[in-house]
Every structure is written in structure tokens, then in C-alpha cells.
Amino acid sequence: MQAVVIKEAGGPEKLIYTTVPTPQVKPGWSLVKIKGFGINHSEIFTRQGLSPSVKFPRILGIECVGVIAATTDSQRLPVGQKVVSIMGEMGRAFDGSYAEYVLLPNAQIYPVTTGLDWKTLATVPETYYTAYGSMLNLRLTSNDDILVRGATSGVGVAFLNLVKACYPGIRVAGTTRNPAKQDLLLNQGFDDVIVDHKGELQTDRKFTKVLELIGPATVKNSFKHTRAGGIVCSTGELGNQWYLPRFDPIMDIAPNAYLTSFYSGNVDGVKLNHMLHLIEGKHIVAKPSKVFRLDQVAAAHTFLEGRHSFGKVIVLL
Structure with a gap:
């Protein structure tokens, strides 16, 4: 099969498109024929050597959509079944989705019932599931005033689309560290754009709910813009900082406010299918900002790392 293999940490040029043996099924694992997958910032970190547990050589890729090609669970995962896989240790402890086929533990393969085309479905798993779980944890109401930190x-973008579909008329502001992207955010549907300059929001506004995608690097500043009784959901780590140093919960959390989180590794098959049905039922337009081929994965990484990246980047096979 064709795959993209990385043998040592480095830049996008370390992602080599090559031929490797197709994996063979083993007890408790099934083979998925990949139709598409998203490119994620965590894979960039791994490529750069910032994931200590990952050993090279490795086929990266923490998500995929496709069909069962060979199975060890014919009842739950019959050949031809449409499936999604997210997270677990794919692309980390074992080879992932940057390939034509991937061998996965059965427990990490989720059968889905959906009429979404492959391009749309490939845009959804990691990105929309993360946004959906975060939306539930924020306990939104139609009266909320929402901030998305890391909106580009x-x-x-997925969170915005879900929220606007479920709560028509609700106001959502988005932040960007690049002022040149303000028009992109407004055109996407954000009601307001706030510039994030060196971890400080350039506004005095406060919000009832904050989706924090920059992560520990800006959580404390986000609480300065959270109303009493509000909720901050720390979901992403786009700020390349994993921990909160010198964090005093009593002083750093806004008065009577709450800090929660969502991790896309907490996958629930029922919740995943519910999200897909919501996207179909609400006619949510889930589309990638850019589509690449398998032999263009290195270019996809370069694009996602660049200043002009926006939204979800996917690869279709």
C-alpha cells in the first residue's frame, strides 16, 4: 500500500510518501480502507519530535474515515461497514491513518450510520467531535454571549457552525493572533473579532462562556474576560503549552465561575453518531478549507503551519 512515513523528527520534508506492506489482521484488530482523514496540529507536534512517547519510524495520523476491509468482529464490524476512528494511540503507539489502509483495535473503530459524503465525513471526526463535546460541556443557553479563543x-470554525445551528441568534465572538484574518472570521459567521496580542485580548468585554483553544498559555487571561458564574472549557493547546504554571484557582478563576475541559480521546460511539445526525438534520455545512491528496501530506503540514491557514485541512484518497 501507499503511505506517508516519518523516520526522524523535523520539518514537513521528513514525511516521505512511499510503499509499505499492507497490515494483516490480528486478534482483536480489523483493517480499515481509508477514504479520508484530517490533518491535526498534534501531528505537527509529533512530527517535530515533541511527543516523547512516539518512536520513529511511524505512520502518523490520529483520525480517519473509511470502510472495513478485513475484520475480526463480523457482527459489529462487517466488511464494508462505514466507520470512523479517532485518537486512541493510532499514529502514536502504532501506525496511523496517513496511508491507504490502517490496522486498528476493534474497540477504537466506531460504526456510523450517515449519508454524508466522504469529503464532509473526513472533515468531521476529530474536529467536530471535539467541538461538539466542548459545546455540551459549556452547557449553553440561547442567552449566552460566547467567546472562541483560537477561532481560526x-x-x-466547527464549534461556531454547531452553535449557530443549535442556537439561532446567539452571538459568538472569535479571537485571532493575526489581524489579517478578521475578515475571514466575519465571513465565516462570527459576530465580532477580537485581536489576541501576546496572550492578552485587546478588549474589556466579558463573556458567559469561553471555548479556550489556545490552552494553558492563555487560560488565566480568558478568565479575566469571563463573567461571574461563567464557564471556560479548555480544549485545545494551540499555544504549545501543556500545563498551567503558578495557577491559583481561588484567584485566577473568575468569581463563581467554572473551569472544565473536553478531550477528543473520550470517544463515545452513541455521541459520535448523534453528532453526525445533528449535522445532517440541521444541514450544517461542514467543509474543509483545503483538500490534499495522500502524496501531498507534507504540503498539507506546511499549509497548516503557515500564517494563512484557516479551518480544517483534510486528505482524500
């Missing part, structure tokens, strides 16, 4: 990311 794929999860930020």
Missing part, C-alpha cells in the same frame, strides 16, 4: 482553527 478547525475546531473553532
Whole structure:
């Protein structure tokens, strides 16, 4: 099969398109023929050597959509079944989705019932599931005033689309560290755009709910813009910082407010299918900002790292 293999940490040029043996099924694992997958910032971190647990050589890729090609669970995962896989240790402890086929633990393969085409479905798993779980944890109401910190990311755009579909008329502001992207955010549907300059929001506004996608690098500043009794959901780590140093919950959390989080590794098959049905039922337009081929994965990484990246980047096979 064709795959993209990385043998040592480095830049996008380390992602080599080559031929490798097609994996063979083993007890408790099934083979998925990949139809598409998203490119994620965490894969860029891994490529750069910033994931200590990942050993090279490795086929990266933490998500995919496709069909069962060979199975060890014919009842739940019959050959031809449309499936989604997210997270677990794919692309980390074992080879992932940057390939024509991927061998996955059965417990990490989720059968889905959906009429979405492959391009749309490939845009959804990691990005929309993360946004959907975060939306539920924020306990939104139609009266909320929402801030998305890191709004130009794929999860930020997905969250906006889900929220606007479920709560028509609700106001959602988005942040960007690049002022040149303000028009992109407004055209996407954000009601307001706030510039994030060196981790400080250039506004005095406060919000009832904050989706924090920059992560520990800006959580404390986000609470300065959270109303009493509000909720901050820390979901992303786009700020390349994993921990909160010198964090005093009593002083740093806004008065009577709440800090929660969502992690896309907490996958629930029922919740995943519910999200897909919501996208179909609400006619949510889930489309990628850019589509690449398998032999263009290195170019996809370059694009996602660039200043002009916006939204979700996918690869279709």
C-alpha cells in the first residue's frame, strides 16, 4: 500500500510518501480502507519530535474515515461497514491513518450510520467531535454571549457552525493572533473579532462562556474576560503549552465561575453518531478549507503551519 512515513523528527520534508506492506489482521484488530482523514496540529507536534512517547519510524495520523476491509468482529464490524476512528494511540503507539489502509483495535473503530459524503465525513471526526463535546460541556443557553479563543482553527470554525445551528441568534465572538484574518472570521459567521496580542485580548468585554483553544498559555487571561458564574472549557493547546504554571484557582478563576475541559480521546460511539445526525438534520455545512491528496501530506503540514491557514485541512484518497 501507499503511505506517508516519518523516520526522524523535523520539518514537513521528513514525511516521505512511499510503499509499505499492507497490515494483516490480528486478534482483536480489523483493517480499515481509508477514504479520508484530517490533518491535526498534534501531528505537527509529533512530527517535530515533541511527543516523547512516539518512536520513529511511524505512520502518523490520529483520525480517519473509511470502510472495513478485513475484520475480526463480523457482527459489529462487517466488511464494508462505514466507520470512523479517532485518537486512541493510532499514529502514536502504532501506525496511523496517513496511508491507504490502517490496522486498528476493534474497540477504537466506531460504526456510523450517515449519508454524508466522504469529503464532509473526513472533515468531521476529530474536529467536530471535539467541538461538539466542548459545546455540551459549556452547557449553553440561547442567552449566552460566547467567546472562541483560537477561532481560526478547525475546531473553532466547527464549534461556531454547531452553535449557530443549535442556537439561532446567539452571538459568538472569535479571537485571532493575526489581524489579517478578521475578515475571514466575519465571513465565516462570527459576530465580532477580537485581536489576541501576546496572550492578552485587546478588549474589556466579558463573556458567559469561553471555548479556550489556545490552552494553558492563555487560560488565566480568558478568565479575566469571563463573567461571574461563567464557564471556560479548555480544549485545545494551540499555544504549545501543556500545563498551567503558578495557577491559583481561588484567584485566577473568575468569581463563581467554572473551569472544565473536553478531550477528543473520550470517544463515545452513541455521541459520535448523534453528532453526525445533528449535522445532517440541521444541514450544517461542514467543509474543509483545503483538500490534499495522500502524496501531498507534507504540503498539507506546511499549509497548516503557515500564517494563512484557516479551518480544517483534510486528505482524500
